[in-house]
Amino acid sequence: MIIRILGEGQYRVPDSALGELNALDAEVQAAVDTGDRAAFHARLGDLLAAVRARGTGVPDAELTASGLVLPGADSDLADVAALLGDEGLIPG
C-alpha cells in the first residue's frame, strides 16, 4: 500500500506491516476522538515513524495515488480538523 505523509512524500509499505500500522492508526484516531492534543502528537509521531521504518520512498518519477494520507509530524488537532472540515482547503 502507498502511504503519503503530508509535506514529506509517499512510502510504499508492504502488506505485512499493515496490521501494525492499522493498530497505530487506531490510536491516533482515538486521540482525535477524545481531543487529546498531547496524545495525538505522540501517537501520530509513532505512526509516522513506523511508516518511515517499514516503507520505502516512492521514486519521484512515479505517479500513484495513496491509499492513506497522514498529516505531517508538526500538525496539531486544529490543522487536521481544518483539513477534514472543508475539502476545499486542499489546493491543487
Added chain:
Amino acid sequence: MSISRRLADLFRIKANKALDRAEDPREVLDYSYERQLEMLTKVRRGVADVATSRKRLDLQLAQLQQAADKLGEQAAQAVDVGRDDLAREALTRRAAVTAQMDEITAQRDALSGEEAKLTTAATRLQARVEAFRTRKETIKATYTAAEAQTRVGEAVSGISEEMGDVGLAVQRAEDRTAQMQARAGAIDELLTSGALQDATATTAGRDDLQAALDAARGDQGVDRELAALKAARPAPAVGGRPEPRAVGGRPSDEEARR
C-alpha cells in the same frame, strides 16, 4: 473511518471531480498539466518568498547584535565614570534586545525548515510533472476509449495528490511568512524609533543613553581640566613671575571659556 483514510478520500474526490467534468478524458490531461505548471511556479515563488523573509530576519539579527554589543560597551563606559544608574539602564536594554534575538532566532530556524521542505517539494513536483507529461503523451498516442478513463484517472489522481500536498506546504509557508512579516515590521519600527537602540542608524544621531553618558564623561572631563588649570596656575602672591603663556596657557584659556 480513520482520518488517514478520510484524507486520502478527500484527495481522490478532488482529482475525480476534474475527470467527471470532462467529456473526453484526454482534456483532463491537458487541463491538469496546465495546473501542474501553475503549481510549479507557485511553489518556486514560495521558496523565493520564504528565503527573502529568512534573509530579513538574518539582517535584523545582525542589527540587534550590534545594538547589544553597543549597549554592553555603554554599560562598561558608564561604570568607568561611576554612573551605575546608566550602566543598569544599558544592561536592562541589552537584556530586552537579547530576548528579541532569541525569539527571532527561533523564527528564523522555523523559516529555514519551511524553506528546506518547500525546496524538496519543488524538486519532487518537478520530477512528477515531467513523468506526467511523458505519460500524457503516451496515453494520447495509444488512446482507446475503453481504457482511457482508467489510465487518465490513475495519472491524474497521482499528480493531483502531489499537487494538493505541495499546495498545502506553500499555503503553510505563506502563513508563516505573513506572521513573520508582521513581527519583523514591528521590530523594524522598534529599531528605527531607538527604543531598542539601533546602533547602526547613522541619521538618528546619538541616543539618549549615549547623550547621558557623554554628558557624564563631559562633566568629568571639565573637572579634570579645571583641576589641571588650577595646578598650572602660579601660587598667588609669591612674586612677579610672568605666566608661561606659550606652553599651554592659551588652549587652557579657550577651554575654560567654552
